[in-house]
Amino acid sequence: MDSTAIFSTFGLFVTLAITLSVVLALIVLLPWLRPRTGLDNQLIKVNIDVFKDRLAELSADYQAGAIDASSYQTQKTELERQLLQATYEQDDTLLPANKKSRLIILIWLPLLMAMGYVLVADRSSVYTLWQAEDSVGQVADDLLTSKIDAPPDWATKDSVALISAMQTNVYRHAYDPDRWVRLAELFGSLQADQQAVEALSRAHRLDPQNDAIATAYAQSSFFANGGMLDADSHKVLQGVLMRHPDHQGAQMLMAMGEARAGNYEVAQAWVRKLRANIANKSGDHSAALASLDELSETIRGQQQMAETQKQSQKSYEVAVSVNSNLLPLIHESDVLFVSIRDVNGGPPFAAVRLPAGQLQQGGITTVQIGDQDAMMAGRDLSSAINQGLKLVVSATISASGQAISQSGDLSATPIPLQDDGNQINIEINQQIP
Structure with a gap:
């Protein structure tokens, strides 16, 4: 044969x-x-x-x-x-x-x-592909056109040949979105998530008005990206909801995506809208409504956890002023750096970069600095304080815009960081020689 x-x-x-x-x-x-x-x-x-x-x-x-x-x-x-x-x-x-x-x-x-x-060159791969097309090519075409739901047993003995024949068939009919969808299903069964997303993306580009393909593409991308909606998937779902505002699959994906992105209030709004749509339909939907209530509770728990974590983060408010004698030395293009570091030196545990324009007029700039301004992951203010390190707050006005101080820059005398309060006042009072 x-x-x-x-x-x-x-x-x-x-x-x-x-x-x-x-x-x-x-x-x-x-x-x-x-x-x-x-x-x-x-x-x-x-x-x-x-x-x-x-x-x-x-x-x-x-x-x-x-x-x-x-x-x-x-x-x-x-x-x-x-x-x-x-x-x-x-x-x-x-x-x-x-x-x-x-x-x-x-x-x-x-x-x-x-x-x-x-x-x-070596043509063995070409001959192998020809053999696959001749042996299971018709089976691949029947699968891609939904003439059969599963391949016969003899065709599954050489799965590599069947997959090669299906891919070749799809590329030969590159403008058929249904074939791309079936190829994506094949990739999904093989746990090739990125290939499945690419296949569904091509199908969506060929038939952008097909809500089933669009939703499948967004869902595949959502799970392939670890439960995150990227910009393209978000845009695809918005298009589905513009055509069909009550599309339940798109609403559910939007709810889960917004919750994962930290937009908890928006996610809860999508859950409420989805719940109202299901509740207004005839029939018994108690199981679906219970699942939505559970999802809403999960989102609420994630929100509370995020707020607790945010409150536990160390943060300080630093009021920066400039000695009046140094005001003429400040220019519009200068940059203000505020940092918190170990008194013995080393990279800062937190740093903020701002324009120095407000200080040029003798005003006071208030800077919020904390764990969110860490320079490296795992090296933040909370970890430094837990280690019992002695920290100081520094402020520098740089003419070059570089964080490393140079001759002619303006600086403040470092102030020790105290745990008894979050308000720190520091004055820039010297010029680096």
Whole structure:
């Protein structure tokens, strides 16, 4: 079965390749196949002219009495014989050689092309694909067009061949969104989430008004991204809801996506809207409503946890002012850096970068700085305080915009960080030499 299957595709390929090679050979040989009558006639004309000249000389000698009649007739016959022989040799030597050259090229050109195709690279993968298409190609097409729901047992013995045939079939019908959807289902069953998302993305681009495809694409992307809605998925769901405001699948995805993004109030609004839509429908929907109540409670718990975590984060309010003598040294493009670091030096545990424009007029800039301004993950104010480190608050006005202080920058005397209050006042009172 395999050898017969290979021959159908391989035989078609070889037939087309030979045909193309022969056509190319004929194109190359076309100038040689044109009649050579012009060149042949020119050579014959030269021979005739030479014959006429020699015949004229012979006639002149005969009339002058240099030769007798018998010699004249013999030499004239010889000239005619030489003319006929030259014409025959031209046809017998030149033309057969040309025919032989044409025949050689006509045979060798297709042969060299075939050798080049086989020897330039390894073609085993191509032959394997041809075998897969011939053995399970029809099964793949039936699966992708929903003619069958599951492949026969004999086709599943070589799953790699079936997958290859399905992918090739989809790319051959690249403008059919349904085939892309079925391919995405195949990838999903193989837990190839990113490939499934890409297949559904192509299906959605081919049929953007299909709500089922759009919702499937957004859902696949949602789970592939760890429960997060990216910008494209969010836009797709908004399009579905614009066409069908009561689409339950889109509402559920929006609720879960907004909750995961920390937009808890928006998520609760989607849950309430979805609950109202289900409650207004006839029939018993107690199980669905109970699930929505559970989802709402889960979102509420996530919100409370986030607020508790936020309240537990260390944060300080730093009021920065500038000594009046240094105000003329501040420029509009200068940058204010406020940081909290170990008294012994090292990278800051928190840092804030702001324009220094307000300080230029002698005002006070209030800066909120805390765990949210950590420079590195796991290295924040809370961890530093828990370690019992002695921390200081620093403030610098940089003319270059760089965090590292340079000559001419303005700075404040570092102030020790106290745990008894969150309000810190610091004055920029010196210029770095």
